[in-house]
Every structure is written in C-alpha cells, then in structure tokens.
Amino acid sequence: MPLPSFRQRRRIAITLTLIALVVMFGIVWIQTGRLADVAILTGGTLLCCVLLLALFGMRRRIPILPLGSVSTWTQVHIYMGFFTAGVYWMHVPNLIGNGIFECTLSIIFLLVTGSGFYGLYASRTLPKRLTAVEGQHRFDRVEWHRGQIADHARKLLEELSVHVGIPVLGSFYTQHLNPFFNSRPSLAYVLVPTGGRRRRLLSDLKDLERYLESEGRGTAGRFAALVRRRDDLDYQFALQLRLRLWVAFHSILTLALVTGGLVHSFLAFRFAG
C-alpha cells in the first residue's frame, strides 16, 4: 500500500491535532465545571508535552538506537508543539503568568513556542533559498573561503601592473573591492541578506569598462565573478547563521523551560493546599 502523500499526511496530522485540542478543551471545560483542579490537569499535560518535545533534541543526538526516523520525530515534534501551545492557553489564559517566577516562565515558554513556529517557517523556506544559491559551503569554513576569495582578488590586481587599467581598477579595488573582500558582512546584511551591495558593485564595475581596454575588462570581469562568489558565500553564511542561531536559541531556552517547568510543578504541588 503506497504511503499517503505529504499533503495527505499533513492533513491527517492537522486533523488529529485539532481533535486532540478539542478533546482536551472539552475535558478541561467539564472538569472546570466539576470543581476539579484543572490547573493540575493542564499543567501536568503541559509538562509532559514539553518533556516530549525536548526529547526530540536528544533523539537527534542519538542516531544509533532504533527510535524511528528523525523526520518522523520532526513531524511529531511539530504537531505536538501546536498541541502544547493550545494546552498552554488553557493553562494560562492570560498568556503571561502573574508573579516574578511564573511570569518569567511564561515568557520563556512563549519564546520557545514562538521560536518553534519560526523554526517551522524557517525550515521550510531557508533551505530552498540556500539551494537556490550555487555552491555548498560548510558554515565553519566560510571564513576560509572568504580568505581565498580575497587572496584571489589581490592576485588579480597584482597582475594588472603593466597596462592602463591599473589606476582605474586599482582605485576601484582600493575603495570598494578591498573592503568588500576583506571584511565580514554587516549585521544588517546578516539579518536581511539582500542583493543590493552585489548589484551596486557589479554595476560600478560595468561602468568602469568604458575606461578599460580589453585586458582590463577581463580583469574587471574576474573581479565581478569574485564579487558574485563572495556575495553568494555571504548569503549562505547569513542564512546558515540564522538557522543555527535559531536552533541554539530554541534549544537553550528549552533547557530553561524544562528546568523552570519542573520547579514550577514542584512548587505547585507543594503549595497546592
């Protein structure tokens, strides 16, 4: 029997999640009407969900054991995250708890949830953007590649010492290309990588052609190639950095959330009365 398509699986998963939320809401409503301690119910559910969600991080680091594929775990993680957000709203209708500790815990949860939703979006969009750019560069080696491009650009300039393109290209290199090749991308670019600086540099190089002879134009062309290469590298760096920062942010806050949640559960049981 063929596996259902991704869309079909997504519809099924969303439906099951919604049903689970409705059932949970109904149980909470009934229990509230029965004068039961609903906070224990929703809080306990919330804690279990958070722990299960946190287990995903562990699963990624334990590839040996036959615990199911990471993609399956990812799907479970995503839909459980939706369910957990709904249970959180039942537990804390105001979204932010009162009191210093619980307010902090609420904010952490919301940040984790928010980053989770962002991660869902980012994991669906950023890889496409990454693969749209030619080349695959490991994040840790981006610095090395930058150095390579900068060295290559310097060598190109040195090869221009015998014709009239030197003052033109040399001046342009000194003013624009050298800073571009020898420095890291700006924070603005890392946050919102655009093609603006790339287009500007290429446009400027194009404008220089009227002043260059054929060899100079060739060099300018190679400079343009290096600019494009460097821009692609920076683009990939920005997107990879975004993904990595998101994972670090999400996982560190999850640690704080799990710790805070356990402490909160302990306090709640202790002072429940």
Added chain:
Amino acid sequence: MRRNELQLPPPPKNDRPGDRWMCGRGSGQEPCVRGPSDRGVCPMQKACRVKRSWFGRRRRALLIATITLIAVLLFMIKSRHQMAIIKPGDLSNPHAQILAATLTPQRCAACHPQASDGNASWFNPSISGHQNLTQTDACLVCHHKTIRKTVAKLAHNLDAQQLARLTLSRQRLAHLPDQPETWRDLLPGPAVDMNNIECATCHREHRGSTADLLAISDTQCQTCHSDRFGDFATSHPNWQQWPYGRGGEISFNHATHANKYYPAEIQNGKSTPFDCSQCHERTGNNEISRTASYRDACASCHDEALRLQIAEGLELLALPILPSDSAAKVQPWPETATGFYDGTVSPLAELLLQADPEVSAALQEIPNLNFADVKTAASASAAETLANEYRQLINEIANQGQPAMIKRSKNLGLTPESVQQLLRTLSPQVVEEAQRRWFVDPPATNLNPSANSTRTPDTKAEKSKLSGPDELLGEPSNSNDPLSDPNDPLSDPNDLLSDPNDLLGPDPMPDDSLLIPGHNSDADPLALDPLALDPPDAEPQLATDPLTATDSSLTNRPRSKPAFDAESMLPAGGWFRDDQRLSIRYRGSDHDDPVLKAMVDIIRQLPEGMPTRDRLLKNRAVAACISCHPSAAQAGGRWRSQPQLNTRQFTKFSHASHLNVAELSSCIRCHQVAGKSASTSPLIDLAATSASHEHIEFLPLTREVCSSCHRSGGSGDNCTTCHRYHIDLRSPGTISIAP
C-alpha cells in the same frame, strides 16, 4: 567570467563533525594535518591561533546558560526574597495585607502551612510539623467567626441530613412539568466530596489585586445539584413560594386586610387605603422594614379587642369545691369551698403540682382535671390529695415566696429566668393573704390571735400577733411586753384621737355616721371592720371588732363581701386574689404584657403534645397572643419578625438596589395581594410544601417579573447574583428545610 572558470582551492579536511576547535591558519598558510586537539591546542611547532567551531561555541553557550540557570535556582532557594519570587501573583485586595502589611508575621505561612518550614522540608515533608494542617484550616483561622469550623467543609455548610432533605425536595420539584431534562443533567457529578470541600475549591487566590474571590460559574454552582439548568430567564425553575412562606413571626393576612377590613374602614367618607408603606417603611440604608410596631400598625383597630381578650388573664390556682366529708379530711378547708364537687385544675397549678409524683398520680385520677367529674372513690381520694397539696402549695408560697414556685418548675425543665418573668409581679403577700383569708382566719371568724386556738399558726402574721397586743390599736399594754411603756402616749386610752381639745378641734361628727352608723366615737376607730357596712342581715358578727372577737372556730359562715372587681381596680393588670372563686389570678393589661409573654415563653419550653401545654394554649389571653404571634409558642420561635437582611439564607435580595429603578419603586410591581376572589386566584398553598402550613395571601411572584431585567446582558443572571453558598440555618429569619 563564468563562475566555473574561477577555480578556488577546496578547504582543508582537518576538522571533524563535533569538533569544538578548528585550525586557525588562514587560506594563505599551510594547514596542519590533524587540526587542534579536543582541548584546543595546536599540535604544530608554530602553533596557530585555534578557533572555536560553531559546535564549540554552542557548547560554550549551553554551559553558560546552565551555570546561569543553576545560579538563578540557588538564588531562588537561598534568597530572603524567596517568597516574593515564587509568589504566583498578587493577592486579592481583601487578603493583600497578609503579604504587604506587618500585621501578619507568617506571610505566606498564613495560608500555606508548608511555607513556615525550612527548605529541607521541601524534600522531606515528614519532618514538617504541619502534616495534618490543611489550607482550609488556615483560612478558618480568620474566617471562623463567619463560618463554623464544624461545618466549613460541608456543602453549603449543612450536614448530610439537611442536604438529603434538600435534595429530596428539589428532586420532587425537578419532576414538575416545567423542569425538562437537559443535556446539562448528563454531565458528570462533582469532582469533590461534598462532605470535604476545601476552601480553595471555589476561592482561588493569587490572581491579582482586583480578582474576584467570589467568582464562580453557574456550571460550577450546579455541578453538585441533581437538577441543572441553563440561563436564568428561560430555564431557571419557577419558585414555588419565595419570597413568601419564610416563617414570618407575625400572623397577618394581607388579603383580608386589603380587600375587606381596610375598605370597610371609612374615614372622612372614604375607605382607608391599604398602603404598604404604612407598615413597611424605608430604613436608613434604603431597605424595607419587615414589620412596624404594634402601636403604629395594629393598635388603632385591634387594641380594644385585644384588651378584652387578655383581660381574662391567667389563673395560678383555684381551690376546688369538696363535699363536706372530703373537706373534713383535709382540714382546714374553707367553708366556702365546701359543697358538691366542682372546679378544675388550672394549667399553671397543674405545672406546679406535677413536681410531686404522688400528686402527679392524683392528677391522673381526676377525669379531665375537672372535679365535677369525680365519681369514684379513687378519684375522690385523689381530690383530697390534691386539696391537701393545694393548701401545701399556698403555704409554701406564702412562707418561701417565689423560690418555692421556681423550685417546683425546675423539675419540668423550665428555665428559672422564664419562670421568674412569669412570677415577677406576683407578691407572696398576695398568696399569704389568701392563705390567711381562706384557711386561717376567714372573714367571718374571730381573728384575735390571743384567743385560745387549737391550731398552730401557719402564717407569719399569725405568729407576729402572738407576740403581744397590738400597740397601734391602743389595746391595754402587756406588762410582760418589753415594748410596752406606760408613758407611751400611744398607749393612753385617752388618745389624741378622742381628745376633743386636739389641734384638729372637736370632731364635728362624733358619731361619724358617714363611716359607721351607730359607731361609738370613743372606741378605737381602727378596731372596726370597714366591712361592717354590709347589710345588717348579712353577718351580725361583723358588727363587732374582729380583732377583739373571741370566737376562733372556723364555722360555716357564708361569704357576703363583694367580689374584687379587677376590671375597675386593676386596669393596668396584675396578680390578685379572687375570694369569690378562691383563686389567685392574673389580669392582663395591654399588648406586650410581660406576664402573658412569659407564659408563652414557658409554653414554648414544654414538649409538644403535652396536655398541659395544650390547655395553656387554649387560655383566652394566651390564645390572643398566639393568634398574632404564632411562632412564639413554638420551639425556636420569636415574638418579633426578624429582618431578612444580613441573614445567611440560600436566597439573598436587597430592596435598596431595586428601589433605585423608577419602575420598581411601587411595591405592587412585585408583591400583589390576592384579589377578592382569593379562593379562585392561584394562591400558593403551602400545605404540601411547608411545615408551617401557612397560607400565602399573595399572588405568586413569577420568574418573569425578575427576568425582565435579570437576563444575559442585563442586570446579571449568575447564580451568585441571588444565591448564597455559605448558609447558616441558625441566623435569624432562616427558614427550616421542608421535610
């Protein structure tokens, strides 16, 4: 230039996944083969500046985060602001002073017993000293005055029996046609034990200073109820009798007064309007008073009739009439109480006589407690026993006073205070005089204490007379009398009163014919019996000075003096001696007569069904009281109507807020007295639902009257708008639960 024409060397392969460090040599330098160690040390001779990989940087961030977390947790545990940090929110305004003020040193521990323990007890609760102390106990430390500890955890603060009766009552009403089953009835029952409900079940704190501690949803209210419904306007059960039938202490029929008596009362050519505000006035806090005073509301019409009714008063005791042979056995017995068997044992006398078991048995022998029905030898013997006891009782009262009666009543379980109230105005001297007149010295016999008498004196007066001649009466002084003084002008027979030369001048009427016809003015005027004014054919013996009479025998001499007219002589009421009936009686005076009130209070203490109690209730004066104050004679009853405000009943209502609405300022908007055709109007018959079997003279107050405003989006239709949870059946005005 195309991209693929630009050839750049590949990066070195001296790093592995999971490495925390990377080689720091740049692209222009020769890379090392193995890369830095796990500790970040470059193996080359000319060591490079190793760099952290992304994995290494993430591990470091994780480590910093973990250390920060631990530091924060330690701060939370050790800080003196621990409670402020872990406090899950501000307390509501009524409780905020617990944490903010300095009055309560325990702070969190005021409500959370665990908070007073050290941190070690967090992990080992057994070392805490509060194992059996719950949060509810902490609540009751302050709230015990409004909610009793014994019932605090019970649903509605009622015990199981009371709740069961309520449930039965509601279940019966639930099956009425206007109470169909809804989906709400299918919901599961409460998640709490109705005999062990904690305060925190409904009252949740730490929700901010403006949170409403009393907030509770209708669903939560009804979860324990067998009959549930939706919103007020459309599905609340129609109440059967509320607000009527709540045990009003004053019996007043609005219908007859409004439709019959007031219209019949013509003033200035117009019938008197039946104005609600005449009796139900607005109080200072804009509420409506439940009743007005008797003077203001009732006296104008009922005072005269009431006076007539209560004038009948009470009879403490009355000597029975015995035949001569029986009378001879119970000597001394008044001659005037001799004849055919007659008389009844008054209820009060019965109460006092019951103290002695032998007398109590004798009472049982008297048929209907009516001496006229004595026909058998046993009853005759019992009558003689009772006669003796009557005399003994009179003697006790005369000699010992009120304590004698209080002592006898104690055996009945009556409180001394109530008996004291009854007897407060009964002077023992009245009884003493009765004894003297009936038993010792009847008016027709010689009352000279110095005469030979075979009887031993019974009364103090008798004994005092034996001590010597009466100085005031001018009798010859006794030489043995230490008080006698021959020089005492009062002992001079030629006293001032007979001296024609006294300051007052000669007696213009020496004969004093106005006083005593034929009287010798030289004799002692005080020696005369004023009763000698009687017709001469009545008692010739009375013409002589009774104090000097020598005949001390109690011979049969018919009474001739007129009966004491209590109506003219005791208009203000009081105890008196009726020589005609040989009884001690009380005449009532006015509304709120204290003795009659005390009598009813005593009746209330007697067990239901006791024959004496029933007889007392039939007394005309008592019945006059009970007719308007029916609950005064019942257990737990009161004389005055208790205000319904500030009572802890199931239903609460305030006129004040409603009277602010112009359309509701008229009483008849909600309270409509039944019309003249009361028999056909849909009055509420409480006979089936109320123990008091009180007939309600108002048209039913329907739900629609209230739901015109109290609906969703209107004036509030939550359960708690009109209903309380914490009930106290002991509060005044609270109705008893119908069986």
